[in-house]
Amino acid sequence: MSDASNDFFTRLYEKMQQAKLSDSDRPAILGGEFIPDQLHAFLDAWQAHWQEMPYRIWEHVSHIEFADLPTQPEFLERAEIFGESGHLSLRRDGNRWLWHYIGTSVSFNGFAFEDFWQKHPTCHLYRYAESVILWGDRKDTSSPWHDDRVAAANLTYPINTTGRVYLHFWRYTEQGRTAFVWYRALNDRPA
Numbered sequence: 001m002s003d004a005s006n007d008f009f010t011r012l013y014e015k016m017q018q019a020k021l022s023d024s025d026r027p028a029i030l031g032g033e034f035i036p037d038q039l040h041a042f043l044d045a046w047q048a049h050w051q052e053m054p055y056r057i058w059e060h061v062s063h064i065e066f067a068d069l070p071t072q073p074e075f076l077e078r079a080e081i082f083g084e085s086g087h088l089s090l091r092r093d094g095n096r097w098l099w100h101y102i103g104t105s106v107s108f109n110g111f112a113f114e115d116f117w118q119k120h121p122t123c124h125l126y127r128y129a130e131s132v133i134l135w136g137d138r139k140d141t142s143s144p145w146h147d148d149r150v151a152a153a154n155l156t157y158p159i160n161t162t163g164r165v166y167l168h169f170w171r172y173t174e175q176g177r178t179a180f181v182w183y184r185a186l187n188d189r190p191a
Helices: 003-019 036-052
Strands: 028-034 055-060 064-066 076-083 086-092 097-103 126-133 166-174 177-187
Touching: 003 126, 028 036, 036 076, 036 086, 036 097, 055 177, 076 177, 086 177, 097 177
Parallel strands: none
Antiparallel strands: 028 097, 055 064, 055 076, 076 086, 086 097, 126 166, 166 177
């Protein structure tokens, strides 16, 4: 094996060692479900934490929007509410909503939930900081984002910038497989 290959594996091993979380660095990981009639109450229960989770993506049957609240909750299918303090994800599944949260510790009352760490106290997670480029490019702040590959899509991001938009997140792995993802920020800079 060449020295370049050895260097690559040495750097990879060092990166993995740095990514391993200690018990004190473990994020809160919660999850549960509720019936569709409880959607408004569920969102109200989380609104106290939304100041630290300023990005909200609402995926309706016919469109996706960034907004404080969904404009058509009866047609909502998914939601991603995230920021530096946490990431709350909701998904409609038949006659129920499934949700999970990963982030800093939160006080959350009124809904039953399971704590991942109570069920899996010996799990060892690794955390990697990553970024992806979202669809679209913007020439100036008065024009909309546009991308020929999704020309019919209404690309509207909640940041005032030109050029590309980047989604920054932490990917948590267990035994080399992605276990959780915490969306953290949107901005105009790659990581």
